[in-house]
Amino acid sequence: MLSQEPTTNVVKKSRYNYQLSEIIRQRAWVEIDQGALSHNVRQLRAFLSPSTELMAVVKADAYGHGAITVAQTVLRSGATRLAIATLGEGIELREAGIIAPIVVLGAVNNPEEIAALCHWNLEPTICTPQQAITFSKTLAELEQTLLVHLKLDTGMSRLGTLWHQATEFVTLVHKLPYLKIVSIYSHLATADDPDPTVMKMQQKRFEDAIHQIKAMGIDPPCLHLANSAAVLSDRSLHYDLVRVGLAMYGLYPAPHLESTINLKPVLQVKAKITQVKTLAAGTGVSYGYQYISKQDIKIAVVSIGYADGIPRNLSNRLKVLLRGQFVQQIGAITMDQMMLDVSNLPDVEVGEIVTLIGFDGKNSISADDWANALGTISWEILCSFKHRLPRIGKRLD
Ligand SMILES: *Cc1c(COP(=O)(O)O)cnc(C)c1O
Numbered sequence: 001m002l003s004q005e006p007t008t009n010v011v012k013k014s015r016y017n018y019q020l021s022e023i024i025r026q027r028a029w030v031e032i033d034q035g036a037l038s039h040n041v042r043q044l045r046a047f048l049s050p051s052t053e054l055m056a057v058v059k060a061d062a063y064g065h066g067a068i069t070v071a072q073t074v075l076r077s078g079a080t081r082l083a084i085a086t087l088g089e090g091i092e093l094r095e096a097g098i099i100a101p102i103v104v105l106g107a108v109n110n111p112e113e114i115a116a117l118c119h120w121n122l123e124p125t126i127c128t129p130q131q132a133i134t135f136s137k138t139l140a141e142l143e144q145t146l147l148v149h150l151k152l153d154t155g156m157s158r159l160g161t162l163w164h165q166a167t168e169f170v171t172l173v174h175k176l177p178y179l180k181i182v183s184i185y186s187h188l189a190t191a192d193d194p195d196p197t198v199m200k201m202q203q204k205r206f207e208d209a210i211h212q213i214k215a216m217g218i219d220p221p222c223l224h225l226a227n228s229a230a231v232l233s234d235r236s237l238h239y240d241l242v243r244v245g246l247a248m249y250g251l252y253p254a255p256h257l258e259s260t261i262n263l264k265p266v267l268q269v270k271a272k273i274t275q276v277k278t279l280a281a282g283t284g285v286s287y288g289y290q291y292i293s294k295q296d297i298k299i300a301v302v303s304i305g306y307a308d309g310i311p312r313n314l315s316n317r318l319k320v321l322l323r324g325q326f327v328q329q330i331g332a333i334t335m336d337q338m339m340l341d342v343s344n345l346p347d348v349e350v351g352e353i354v355t356l357i358g359f360d361g362k363n364s365i366s367a368d369d370w371a372n373a374l375g376t377i378s379w380e381i382l383c384s385f386k387h388r389l390p391r392i393g394k395r396l397d
Pocket residue numbers: 057059105187226227228229243244245246247253
């Protein structure tokens with residue numbers, strides 16, 4: 001039989017579409033609803049005063065949603081700037097032809113990176129006087145000027161010059177050649193906490209520092225402090241610009257902020273059933289037999305696993321949606337596959353689609369549900385889906 005098959009690689013014209021763009025829908029994928037994304041940006045835009053700019057935070061591949069398409073959609077929907085964490089993330093957006101201002105939130109310290117910032121027209125965050133001096137020297141050699149954003153540490157204890165040393169820092173940068181200050185900003189540590197005490201303390205430190213900087217005759221063109229939680233919790237934190245990540249992707253930073261604006265989740269995770277069978281009572285399922293059937297059960301194998309970013313810690317605790325109903329996952333989640341107990345849906349077939357995060361009929365499962373089950377935050381869940389899962393547009397059928 002086999003020896004009679006044609007030996008050439010040329011595929012005969014067939015009725016099947018074997019292009020990668022079709023094949024990626026065959027196993028498991030992340031579905032991105034650009035309409036929901038656009039809706040969220042418009043909701044945020046309407047919530048902000050017209051003079052406050054919306055900077056879309058698209059770091060970490062837009063929280064796992066796909067940075068390029070997300071950037072294109074949010075810029076069309078009302079965002080005017082983009083923020084990323086790493087130089088590589090900025091270059092990816094520029095290579096895709098995006099021309100909006102891009103701020104690098106992470107620290108950049110060495111001359112090669114500084115030269116790349118110039119080449120790709122990316123705006124760095126300057127965190128210390130030493131870093132500012134390195135920048136100015138390198139830029140002198142390159143004969144280039146960079147637009148820069150200065151970071152103050154008002155209590156996050158991460159990047160930035162401490163608020164009580166802000167005046168010296170900003171005065172130095174102001175005097176250095178080749179650096180042009182675009183904004184001064186800080187980041188909040190507890191904006192999602194219903195108790196605003198720490199946030200208000202940080203705001204006061206920020207305002208005191210800015211007051212002193214202005215007293216030195218320096219007038220920063222743009223001030224910003226707010227992430228998603230701060231945007232939704234206190235309008236006095238908006239200033240000239242807000243840096244929004246999570247809310248844009250349709251999730252609320254904390255339960256007490258759910259009544260503020262209407263957000264729609266953008267990301268769904270789906271996979272297909274690849275085999276269905278009946279197991280006798282007393283049969284072990286998956287590695288380690290963490291699950292043993294109590295009676296005869298019908299199981300479905302689903303083609304998604306921890307190598308796709310499904311946390312193995314959810315084994316035996318995960319519920320998924322199939323035909324609009326909640327179905328229990330059973331046994332250890334494996335690298336590429338997992339099993340479901342579909343005893344209540346005896347006519348389930350190979351090829352049916354399972355929703356792990358998202359909507360099916362009246363029911364839904366959110367990244368918050370997973371975060372709560374795992375003792376983590378929805379930000380980490382969104383960022384955890386691997387590149388093996390293609391990001392595809394929402395299907396209209
Ligand atoms: C990631 C990040 C944001 C966005 O935070 P969200 O809570 O997702 O809105 C804002 N500012 C800085 C400095 C960040 O690193």
